[in-house]
Amino acid sequence: MRGAMLHAPGDIRVEQRADPKIEQPTDAVIRLAATCVCGSDLWPYRGIEPVTGPAPMGHEYVGIVEEVGSEVRSIRPGQFVVGSFFASDNTCEICRAGYQSSCIHRELMGPLGAQAEYLRVPLADGTLVATPEVPSDDLVPSLLAASDVLGTGWFGAVAAEAGPGKTVVVVGDGAVGLLAVLAAKQLGAERIIAMSRHEPRQKLAIAYGATDIVTERGDAGVARIKELTGGLGAHSVVEAVGTQESMMQAIRATRPGGHVGYVGVAHGVTLPGEELFFSHAHLHGGPAPVRRFLPELIDLICNREIDPGKVFDLELPLDQAAEGYRAMDERRAIKALLRP
Amino acid sequence: MRGAMLHAPGDIRVEQRADPKIEQPTDAVIRLAATCVCGSDLWPYRGIEPVTGPAPMGHEYVGIVEEVGSEVRSIRPGQFVVGSFFASDNTCEICRAGYQSSCIHRELMGPLGAQAEYLRVPLADGTLVATPEVPSDDLVPSLLAASDVLGTGWFGAVAAEAGPGKTVVVVGDGAVGLLAVLAAKQLGAERIIAMSRHEPRQKLAIAYGATDIVTERGDAGVARIKELTGGLGAHSVVEAVGTQESMMQAIRATRPGGHVGYVGVAHGVTLPGEELFFSHAHLHGGPAPVRRFLPELIDLICNREIDPGKVFDLELPLDQAAEGYRAMDERRAIKALLRP
Incomplete structure (x- = not known):
């Protein structure tokens, strides 16, 4: 598949990466409907956070479930799902208190690289929330916003x-x-x-x-x-x-x-x-426990009560991710949506 | 009257000070039943906070109202009252939200020197809370604790x-x-x-x-x-x-x-x-809005449901204030009560 990699400050390239696979029985693999560039992606892009070798980028994602591991119970292939930048079991005491981004089993999604065609999502039952049905295309930007910036x-x-x-x-x-x-x-x-x-x-x-x-x-x-x-x-x-x-x-x-x-x-x-x-x-x-809010936010979006997708003032094919980073870095765009 | 003055780090003396008088129509003057040394008094005593010339000390107080200014409405001479380390109007928006120690008219009590026989209390109606009746002597340490350490x-x-x-x-x-x-x-x-x-x-x-x-x-x-x-x-x-x-x-x-x-x-x-x-x-x-809790704490104490006065493990006449400071500084005492 194709995915964005940061090679050095200012150097983003979309290139061939290995297709993600189910690694743990609690994993899901999703085909991304949309992903985007985050303000926090600009910290390493600007060299303010160190960059050590080529690294996959992106942690905001919505898409269709392709495959699930043998222990995944509530998430099924074909569902449209929204996740967030930390995978979480959603069952531990910290999750139950509403702090899923400090889940005792949390995994940071960034290193998995959501600016790509496919994404492996750990702890799929805890991390992903499915929409009631596959949403119409005009709702996708708002659902993508729920993945991070709206939840945050x-x-x-x-x-x-x-x-x-x-x-x-x-x-x-x-x-x-x-x-x-x-x-x-x-x-x-x-x-x-x-x-x-x-x-x-x-x-x-x-x-x-x-x-x-x-x-x-x-x-x-x-x-x-x-x-x-x-x-x-x-x-x-x-x-x-x-x-x-x-x-x-x-x-x-x-x-x-x-x-x-x-x-x-x-x-x-x-x-x-x-x-x-x-x-x-x-x-x-702190890092927003977006998972806490996802069910409510998805409802508000699917009922068209809120339109958070308006923050995407630039939409590009994934292959032009570099231009999305540049536009945000130069503050020409508030937020760039990428279509794989 | 006699009152404690800090002359230099480690140098506390009880000496003659001018009797406090009503200065503002919202003031009260109280005759102290008891006062004490605070952990925070040890900061200047130890020279960690600068000491600039002789300064009156003490901001914890209970006692009998001697006299009130012409605009004082709810506090009356003869009442036994408890106040705290910030005088507050108890009517501004910040007070009403429960943050009397950030009252827009707050006055710090420390510079008025509660380690003394008498004390002027500004904004008496807002600052002081009267007990239902003059309490028996054994309740005085607990009521004094309510003035700061319990409330804090x-x-x-x-x-x-x-x-x-x-x-x-x-x-x-x-x-x-x-x-x-x-x-x-x-x-x-x-x-x-x-x-x-x-x-x-x-x-x-x-x-x-x-x-x-x-x-x-x-x-x-x-x-x-x-x-x-x-x-x-x-x-x-x-x-x-x-x-x-x-x-x-x-x-x-x-x-x-x-x-x-x-x-x-x-x-x-x-x-x-x-x-x-x-x-x-x-x-x-932050600085505790003790005034918020005083009515409830006074009730608990007068009903003998709590006994916060046990923190006073040293009781001295006011004249021996210096020994109270020394004992606390050397951690020989948790807290020293002073009887004027």
């Missing part, structure tokens, strides 16, 4: 305790941030402030339910949020970037007793203990 | 979401840690693991409801907690020290999705963002 934005909004009566700030206008806006709206937030200085992203944020746009960043951004919230700060802040600046912006924009939900993968972040202590903020986040 | 330990347990079915770890065996054990027990925790290597403190922890004692610290302590929790870590961890080691011990002892409640005043702590991200822990804490 949703977790950010849940971790920030977005809900009725709340003012929610979203730091970061990538796909995750934009979908945190959508999530906050669905969760009933009263006011949603998107921090963005990019007009197309501002427009999408407003389409998803943002009531205010703040273009300032850092201290000026915090000051603006305070101004908009009677000097107190927001009840809920979703952090969807992962840098020192964005984390501090999120913490400082939160009122005492408020909640920061942080889902941007932290890179080089250190939090000052004293400031955190006196901030009185709640902090929660 | 209680907040730690609430922030860590201690409750039925939960395994709770308490890091720190000072008065706050011991009272976090008591709080976890009251909140219905199933299992309470106190981390302590001091026998008298272990005994008090067990008297307050600890089911297990762990003497190891740091990585070894974390390993022991994992061993006791099926490899997962605790649901709830209260951090009641405030050092880098104790914070990391708390975070690492928490299972994914679990809660750290941190109430040790952070000194020189920096949290590594990546580790925090992948820990999946909830983090909440």
Whole structure:
């Protein structure tokens, strides 16, 4: 099959890879209907994370089950399924508490390389959620979004305790941030402030339910949020970037007793203990347990109540994955969908 | 009146100070029934926090109202009252959300010096809670504990979401840690693991409801907690020290999705963002909003359902405050009560 490989920073190639096979009796192999490039794929692409030799890329996937191992019970060939970036058994105590991305048997999907024609999915019964029927093609981008960016934005909004009566700030206008806006709206937030200085992203944020746009960043951004919230700060802040600046912006924009939900993968972040202590903020986040939310998100998408697929503003054949990376790296595209 | 002053690290003197007076119409002046030395008083006493000239000390207090300002409505002379280390209006949006120690009008009590015969309390209506009647003398230590260490330990347990079915770890065996054990027990925790290597403190922890004692610290302590929790870590961890080691011990002892409640005043702590991200822990804490819990705690004490006053294992006349500091500094005493 063909699949994307990162050879060195900036060097993505779609080339021949071995077809994945059932290796464990709990595995499934799926034929991808669509996959995409993640903001987190840009960290190694930019050389900020080290690249050691050619590595398969991609961890977002939807598709049709081709084959299942002998111990797979609930997932069947022919089903259209959505999974996430961690395979999980969905039965251990951590999974049952809703933290499938910390499952005691979790396996990271990235190294298996979802930017490809086929993908082996470990722990198929726990990891995959089937749609009620094979969806029409126009729903595929939204279901693909559920695989990571929607689930991650949703977790950010849940971790920030977005809900009725709340003012929610979203730091970061990538796909995750934009979908945190959508999530906050669905969760009933009263006011949603998107921090963005990019007009197309501002427009999408407003389409998803943002009531205010703040273009300032850092201290000026915090000051603006305070101004908009009677000097107190927001009840809920979703952090969807992962840098020192964005984390501090999120913490400082939160009122005492408020909640920061942080889902941007932290890179080089250190939090000052004293400031955190006196901030009185709640902090929660980490790799989103997307599996927790998948059944609900699939329902909302299949009932056409939400349209998270709008974050894909570039669609390419898999063979042009390199252009998808370039467009995202240069911020010409919010998110690139790849069709195998 | 006489009051304790810190002149330099290690140099506490009880000397003549001006009698406090009503300065604002919302003030009260109380005659102290008892006051005490706080673990946090030891930071400047040890020179870890800078000492700039002679400073009044003490922020824990119970006593009889002597006089109130013209705008005080609910507090009356003759009442026995308990307050906390931040004066608060108890009416602003932050107070109403339960974060009185971040009240928009908060005033720190420490600089007013509660280790004295009399104390001016700002925002008396918001800050002070009166007992149903003047309590018998044997209840005074417990009511004094409610002023800070009980309220702080209680907040730690609430922030860590201690409750039925939960395994709770308490890091720190000072008065706050011991009272976090008591709080976890009251909140219905199933299992309470106190981390302590001091026998008298272990005994008090067990008297307050600890089911297990762990003497190891740091990585070894974390390993022991994992061993006791099926490899997962605790649901709830209260951090009641405030050092880098104790914070990391708390975070690492928490299972994914679990809660750290941190109430040790952070000194020189920096949290590594990546580790925090992948820990999946909830983090909440800060200066305890003791005022939120005072009505409930006063009830429990006056009904003799809890006996937090047992943390005072040394009682001295105010004039011997210096010995109280020394005993706590040398860990000869858990907590020193001072009688003016």
